[in-house]
Amino acid sequence: MELQVSSLDFGYFTKNVLKNISFTARSGEVFGIVGPNGSGKTTLLKCLRMALVPKRGKIKLDGEDITKWDRTEIAKYFGVVPQNTNISFPFTVLEIVMMGRIPHLGRMQSEGKEDIEIVKRAMKLTAISDLYYRYASNLSGGEVQRVIIARALAQQPKILLLDEPTSNLDINHQFETMKLIRYLAKKENMIVVIISHDLNLSMRYCDNLLLLDGGKVFSAGRPEDVLTSENIRKVYGVEARIDYNTAIKSNQITLIDVVE
Numbered sequence: 001m002e003l004q005v006s007s008l009d010f011g012y013f014t015k016n017v018l019k020n021i022s023f024t025a026r027s028g029e030v031f032g033i034v035g036p037n038g039s040g041k042t043t044l045l046k047c048l049r050m051a052l053v054p055k056r057g058k059i060k061l062d063g064e065d066i067t068k069w070d071r072t073e074i075a076k077y078f079g080v081v082p083q084n085t086n087i088s089f090p091f092t093v094l095e096i097v098m099m100g101r102i103p104h105l106g107r108m109q110s111e112g113k114e115d116i117e118i119v120k121r122a123m124k125l126t127a128i129s130d131l132y133y134r135y136a137s138n139l140s141g142g143e144v145q146r147v148i149i150a151r152a153l154a155q156q157p158k159i160l161l162l163d164e165p166t167s168n169l170d171i172n173h174q175f176e177t178m179k180l181i182r183y184l185a186k187k188e189n190m191i192v193v194i195i196s197h198d199l200n201l202s203m204r205y206c207d208n209l210l211l212l213d214g215g216k217v218f219s220a221g222r223p224e225d226v227l228t229s230e231n232i233r234k235v236y237g238v239e240a241r242i243d244y245n246t247a248i249k250s251n252q253i254t255l256i257d258v259v260e
Contacts, residue, residue: 001027001062001158003048003191008057010040010047017043018215021057025208027158030185030192032206032223034199036236039212041195042083045161048193049078061158075103079152083163083195085144087136093147094132097123100154122153125188126180142173149180159191160184166198174198178205203227204250211235224251233259 003025010018018040025031033041046052048059050067059066066074079100087096100122101115111119123129126146131139136147145165152160162181166174182205185192196202202209202223209226211219213235219226232240237259245252 001191002060003159003193004058004060004063005048006058006060008044008047008059009055010043010052011055016215018047018054021212021217023210023217023220025159025191025193027189027191028185029207030182030194030205032202032209033193033195033212034197034202034209034227035212035218040215041212042163044212045163045193045195048159049080049161050074072103075155077158079155079157079160081145081148081152081160081162081165083167085148087144087147089137091136092133093123093128093136093139093150094119096136096147097128097150097154100151103155118156119150119154122150125153125184126150140173141169142176145169145173145177146180149177153184157190159193162192162194164195164197166196166201174201181205199227199232199253203253204248227251227253 006022008018008021009016021044033044035041043052047054050069061077097119098111098115101111101119105111120129126149128143128146128150131143131147136144139147165181166177169177178201181192181194184190194206206223208221209223210217211226211231218235219231229240229242232238232253239256239259241254241256242251243254
């Protein structure tokens with residue numbers, strides 16, 4: 001399966017936010033979107049699921065234009081993990097994950113055995129089966145993040161969109177989350193699109209990257225080709241050194257100082 005974006009523009013009134021964005025994300029890969037604050041990353045993610053309607057361009061899933069789909073149809077294909085999810089209501093983990101089944105239920109229809117099995121599998125995939133009846137408001141940040149990912153998986157989406165899923169997490173939970181995301185892409189054959197501010201995690205766990213700057217594509221391709229010292233200097237205004245780390249079998253970025 002392929003998610004194809006071509007010549008996409010988006011703006012608010014007279015302000016252009018995204019300009020001529022084109023890329024393709026495929027099943028079985030983690031596609032990362034990186035760039036400075038204000039470069040249009042979250043706006044692009046919202047356009048992909050039609051929460052924002054592009055002014056121009058096409059968004060196609062296996063050649064079919066999704067801009068003509070209704071919200072229920074989009075929700076069946078796109079699972080979303082938003083940034084900084086705050087759960088203040090007294091819902092149990094099971095209740096939250098079950099919310100992912102809503103797009104598949106008819107009006108006034110209750111969950112059936114199949115829905116329960118799908119939810120159980122989503123919880124197993126995200127290693128939260130032991131949290132079944134715990135209240136989400138009592139969970140740690142890493143646990144909450146896995147609950148929200150499980151809710152998205154309960155939709156049985158073909159595409160998983162995640163907006164900075166490792167922000168505000170402890171280091172160990174960052175690695176756990178990225179490993180889970182990569183597992184979902186590889187073993188569940190999903191299209192995974194992730195926004196990240198962490199360049200080293202993006203270098204290590206993403207298969208392809210889109211580097212945005214000022215609402216435009218500055219670079220796109222393999223992580224080692226996108227996150228170069230020159231590109232980091234031009235886009236982020238920071239001097240960086242890139243070395244291959246044999247322990248993690250990936251390039252590693254050392255940020256040195258701001259460009260004078």
